[in-house]
Ligand SMILES: C=CC1=C(C)c2cc3[nH]c(cc4nc(cc5[nH]c(cc1n2)c(C)c5CCC(=O)O)C(CCC(=O)O)=C4C)c(C)c3C=C
C-alpha cells in the first residue's frame with residue numbers, strides 16, 4: 001500500500017523507537033542503505049501545470065528526426081515480451097510527462113519536502129522487515145535536518161527554483177513539438193517530493209484526454225535514487241499502466257545534450273583571461289550529486305553512466321577549442337553526501353583542495369547530474385565550494401550554469417520526444433530495471449588529460465536569477 005506522502009504528526013510513543021533506530025544508524029550502513037523491494041509513496045493534492053491545447057490528433061512531422069547519431073535508448077531497452085507498436089502509430093492526444101525531484105517553494109515547505117524524500121524507500125533503503133519504520137525514520141530525520149536545510153534554502157532566496165525551471169522547460173518543449181507539427185500535445189510536470197506530485201499529474205493527464213504518453217525523467221543519468229524512484233511513483237496510479245506509453249530511462253549520451261553542455265563549458269573557459277589560461281592551463285571539474293557506494297555495488301548504473309558522460313563531453317570540449325597552447329585537464333567528483341555511510345568519491349570539496357595543491361589556478365566547475373539550477377548549484381557550489389577554492393589558492397573560478405533553458409538543450413529534449421515516438425516503446429515496468437539498456441552502460445577511462453587552444457577572453461556570465469534568465473532564453477528561442 002502506498003504510504004501517505006505528507007509530513008505526519010507522530011504520537012509521542014513512537015519517538016523512542018525512532019531515536020533507538022537512529023542510534024543504530026551510524027553503525028549500521030548495511031541496515032541504513034540496503035537493496036530491497038521498492039516501496040511506493042502516494043502524493044497528495046495536484047496543481048496541474050498547464051492546460052492542454054486541443055487540435056488535430058496524432059500528426060508527427062518529418063523534422064522530428066534525431067539530431068543525434070546515436071540509436072535511441074528506447075529501441076535497445078526491451079524485454080522479451082510482446083512488442084507494442086511505436087507511439088507514432090497510436091492515434092490521439094500526446095502527453096509528455098517530465099518527471100523531476102521537486103523542491104520546497106518556501107522555508108515552510110522544507111520540512112515536508114525532507115519528510116517526503118526520506119520516506120522514499122529508494123532513498124533510505126530498509127530491509128523488508130523494517131519497512132514499517134520508514135515513516136518514523138523520515139519524521140525524525142526530516143525534523144533533525146530541517147533547520148540546517150532551511151538555512152541553505154534561505155541562502156538561495158528562500159526556496160528551490162526547480163519547479164519554475166522545469167515548468168518552463170516543459171512549456172518550451174511543448175511549443176517546439178507544436179511548431180514541428182504535433183499539434184495535439186500537452187507537456188506535464190510531475191514531481192517526486194513536492195507538488196505537483198507525479199501520481200496526481202498522471203490522473204490529470206488521463207482526465208485531459210491523453211491517449212499516449214512519453215515519460216522523460218529529467219535526470220540525464222539513471223540512478224535508483226532518482227529515475228527509478230520517479231518511475232515507481234507512476235506505478236501507484238494503475239490507470240497509467242493501461243495507457244500506451246514509452247519511457248526514456250536515460251539520455252546523457254545524446255549528442256544534443258553533450259553539445260549543449262560543451263557549449264556552456266567552452267564559454268566559461270574563454271572567459272578566463274587569455275594570459276592566465278595559456279600560462280597556467282585550465283582544469284574542468286565535473287561535479288555530480290553523489291549516491292552511497294552501496295547503490296553502485298548493488299547494480300546502480302549511475303557511476304558508469306556518469307564516467308561515460310564526462311568522457312563524451314570532455315572529448316567534445318577538447319575538439320571545440322581550437323589551437324593547442326592551453327593545457328586542459330578534467331576530472332569527476334561527487335557532492336552533496338548525506339548521512340553516515342560512504343558515498344561515491346572523490347568528494348568535490350576534497351578534489352578542489354587536491355587540485356589547488358597540485359597547482360591548478362584556473363578552475364571550471366561543471367554541475368553535471370541535474371538540468372536546472374537548484375540548492376546544490378546555488379548554495380553548495382556557488383557559495384561553499386567557491387570559498388573552499390579561493391582559500392585553497394584558485395585564482396579564476398568559474399561555475400558553468402545548469403542547462404536550464406538553453407535552446408540547444410530544449411531542442412534536443414524535443415528531438416528526444418520525437419525519437420521516443422518512433423522507437424519500440426519502453427514500458428515503465430521495464431525501465432524500473434536498472435540493468436535496462438546494457439549496451440549504453442559501459443565504463444570508460446575518465447580523467448584523460450587533453451590540450452586545447454584559447455580564444456579571446458570574455459567575462460563569463462553567472463547565474464542571474466531565474467526570471468531574468470528565463471526571459472533571455474525565451475527571447476533566444478523565439479529568434
Ligand atoms: C542526480 C541527482 C540527484 C541524486 C543522484 C540524488 C541522490 C540523493 N539525494 C539525497 C538526499 C538529499 N537530496 C536533497 C535535495 C536534492 N537532491 C537532488 C538531486 C539528486 N539527489 C536535487 C535536485 C535536490 C533538490 C534541491 C533543491 O533545489 O531543492 C536533499 C535536501 C537538501 C538538503 O537538505 O541537503 C537531501 C537530504 C540522497 C540521500 C540521495 C541518494 C541516496
Ligand SMILES: [Fe+2]
Pocket residue numbers: 289336
Ligand atoms: Fe539529493
